[in-house]
Amino acid sequence: MTQREIFFVANEVNELGGVGRWQEQMARLLSERGHRVRIIGIAPPEVPMDLGARPPYETLTLYERRPPGRHRPHFPLGRLHPAARIQEADRRAAAERLSSVFRAARPGAVIIVTQVWAMEWVALADTAGHPVIGMSHESFAASRRSSRFGRVRRYYRDVDRLLVLTQEDADLWTGEGLNNVGFLPNPLPVTPSAPSPRTEKVVASIGRLSHAKGVDLLLDVWAEAAPRQPGWILRVYGAGEHEAALRRQCTDLGLDDSVEWAGQTDNVIGALGRSSVFVQSSRGEGFPLVLLEAMACGVPCVAFDCSPGVREIVRNGEDGLLARHGDVSELACHLVRLMADENLRDAMGERARENVLRFAPDVITRRWEELFDFLER
Known part of the structure; x- marks a missing residue:
C-alpha cells in the first residue's frame, strides 16, 4: 500500500453536521492506515464539532472570519468596485496559502475537496499536479434545487474525479455532460458491540x-x-x-x-x-x-x-x-x-x-x- 499525503479541503475543518462527521471519520481512518492527512478549512465553523485532544491529522483554517462566496455580494461596478477588488485580492492570497501547501507535498499526494464552496479557492490555487477529487454530499435532486448545481458543473467539470454517493446520482450527473463522475458511499460511523434490545416502546x-x-x-x-x-x-x-x-x-x-x-x-x-x-x-x-x-x-x-x-x-x-x-x-x-x-x-x-x-x-x-x-x- 502506498502511503500518501492526503488533503481534505472543506468549508470548515470541524463544522457539526453530516459532512463534518464524515470528514473527521475518513481523516482518522486514512491516518490509521499510515497516510499523512491534513484537513484545510476555508472558514471557522459556526457550530464546532469536538475533534478530541490529539487528532491523528493536522488542521489549518485559511480565514479568521467567514469570507463571502465568489458569486456574492453584487457590487454596482462589479469587479471594479474597490471592495470587490479587496475581496478578490484577499481570496487570491488565501489561495496562494493553499498553493504553497500543495507544492510542498511529495509525489503521490491527493487533494479531496469535500464541498463546492471550498472548491472556489482550490480552483484559484496551484494544485502542483496532484490529482483533485471534488465531492457532492447531497443527492442530484437536492443539488439541482440549489445554487450549488451550477457551481458543481462549473468547478468540478475538469477535476480528476467528481465523487457522489450513489450510482444513481452518478448516472444523473453524467447525463449533465460530466465525464469524470464516480461514486463512493459513506462508511459506517460505528459498529456497536451489541444491538439495541428493542424492548422500550x-x-x-x-x-x-x-x-x-x-x-x-x-x-x-x-x-x-x-x-x-x-x-x-x-x-x-x-x-x-x-x-x-x-x-x-x-x-x-x-x-x-x-x-x-x-x-x-x-x-x-x-x-x-x-x-x-x-x-x-x-x-x-x-x-x-x-x-x-x-x-x-x-x-x-x-x-x-x-x-x-x-x-x-x-x-x-x-x-x-x-x-x-x-x-x-x-x-x-x-x-x-x-x-x-x-x-x-x-x-x-x-x-x-x-x-x-x-x-x-x-x-x-x-x-x-x-x-x-x-x-x-
Whole structure:
C-alpha cells in the first residue's frame, strides 16, 4: 500500500453536521492506515464539532472570519468596485496559502475537496499536479434545487474525479455532460458491540430541527400513528431554528403526552440503544449517517424514500420500510406496523445489523485507496 499525503479541503475543518462527521471519520481512518492527512478549512465553523485532544491529522483554517462566496455580494461596478477588488485580492492570497501547501507535498499526494464552496479557492490555487477529487454530499435532486448545481458543473467539470454517493446520482450527473463522475458511499460511523434490545416502546428521531429534516411532517405522522399504538413515545433528538414552532405544532395536535423533546445529543448510539424503531422524515438527504448508525444498532428504520442514498441504505421490506416521499399516511402505517409487531421489529433489526456491514469502514477505506492508485496511473 502506498502511503500518501492526503488533503481534505472543506468549508470548515470541524463544522457539526453530516459532512463534518464524515470528514473527521475518513481523516482518522486514512491516518490509521499510515497516510499523512491534513484537513484545510476555508472558514471557522459556526457550530464546532469536538475533534478530541490529539487528532491523528493536522488542521489549518485559511480565514479568521467567514469570507463571502465568489458569486456574492453584487457590487454596482462589479469587479471594479474597490471592495470587490479587496475581496478578490484577499481570496487570491488565501489561495496562494493553499498553493504553497500543495507544492510542498511529495509525489503521490491527493487533494479531496469535500464541498463546492471550498472548491472556489482550490480552483484559484496551484494544485502542483496532484490529482483533485471534488465531492457532492447531497443527492442530484437536492443539488439541482440549489445554487450549488451550477457551481458543481462549473468547478468540478475538469477535476480528476467528481465523487457522489450513489450510482444513481452518478448516472444523473453524467447525463449533465460530466465525464469524470464516480461514486463512493459513506462508511459506517460505528459498529456497536451489541444491538439495541428493542424492548422500550420508543420511536427515535435524530436530526436538526429544520425544514429539511421534516420534523413538522413527522408530527403529522405521529398524530396518525400514536392513537393506534397507545403507550409508545416519539423521542425527538435535535435542536434548531424551528424548535419553538414544532413544539407549538405538537401541542396543537394534542401530542404532548406522547412526544419527548430530548435536545441535541452527543451520544447517538446510547439514544438508539434506548429505542426500538428509528424514523426519518426528511424532505431531502444525501447518504444519511444516522440511518447507518440505527441499522448498526439493530434498530429497524422507517423513512421517506427521499433520495437514492436512503434507498441504497435501507432495503425496503427486508431491513426497514420506506414510504413514498412526503406520504404522511404511508409513513404512519409503516410505523404502526413495526410498533405492533415485536417479531417483525426483531427480524428487520437483525437483518439491518447484518446488511449494513457492506458499508464497513475497512471496505470503504480500501475503495478510496484503490481510487488513489487509479488516479496516479
